[in-house]
Structures are given as C-alpha cells and as structure tokens.
Amino acid sequence: MPDTLPPTLSGAAHMLRSAYPGGMPDTAYFAVLALLYEHFSDRNLVELMAAVTGKDAATILNDIYACVSSKPEPSAIEATRHLLERHGLQAVCADD
Numbered sequence: 001m002p003d004t005l006p007p008t009l010s011g012a013a014h015m016l017r018s019a020y021p022g023g024m025p026d027t028a029y030f031a032v033l034a035l036l037y038e039h040f041s042d043r044n045l046v047e048l049m050a051a052v053t054g055k056d057a058a059t060i061l062n063d064i065y066a067c068v069s070s071k072p073e074p075s076a077i078e079a080t081r082h083l084l085e086r087h088g089l090q091a092v093c094a095d096d
Contacts, residue, residue, distance in 0.1 A: 009048050012036070012092045016052045019087040024053050031080035033060075033067045039093045 005013050016024065016032070024032065036045055046060045053060075071077070081089065 005047065005051050009044060009051070011088070012040075012048050013051050015084060015088045015092050016048075019083050020052075027076075028080060029053070030063070030067050030072045031076040032084075033064055034071050034077050035080050035084065037064065037068060 020028065033045070033049070036048075040048065042061065042064060045064060046057050049055065049060045050057050
C-alpha cells in the first residue's frame with residue numbers, strides 16, 4: 001500500500017503498522033486514540049488513523065471525541081504504550 005501521508009505522519013503510520021501487522025484490532029483502537037491524542041492535532045490524528053485503519057475520517061473524529069470524554073481503561077492504555085514503545089513511540093512523539 002503506497003503511503004500518501006505527509007512526512008510528519010509517515011513515521012507514526014509505520015510505527016502503527018509495525019505494531020499491528022495484521023491490522024489494528026478493535027480492542028486496541030480506542031487505546032491508541034487515547035494515547036496518541038496528546039501528541040497530534042485532531043486533523044493529523046484523523047488522517048493518520050484513516051490511513052492505518054481504513055476507517056472513514058468522520059467516524060474517526062467522532063471516536064476521538066468519544067474517547068476524550070470517556071477514556072479507555074488505564075491498563076489498556078498502558079499495554080498499548082508498552083507495545084508502541086517497542087515500535088518507536090518515543091521517536092514519533094519526540095517530533096511533535
């Protein structure tokens with residue numbers, strides 16, 4: 001799949017695709033949104049997640065708002081953090 005993301009998002013897309021090579025499971029989706037929300041603008045997070053998951057941008061934006069108002073369990077976010085750290089989370093978040 002060709003990457004049409006701007007360079008500022010391509011590293012994050014690579015990280016997510018590396019962490020979830022078979023596609024991001026629904027069980028991880030909201031934890032990823034919650035974890036990355038503080039590092040990306042809404043627009044960039046929507047663009048990133050649309051590229052990685054194939055979901056509609058409007059749906060992702062609504063999911064972001066739902067996630068901000070009702071965060072996933074802290075244990076789910078921590079498990080996601082540990083997985084993404086093994087795939088370059090620090091480098092991706094250092095760019096912001």
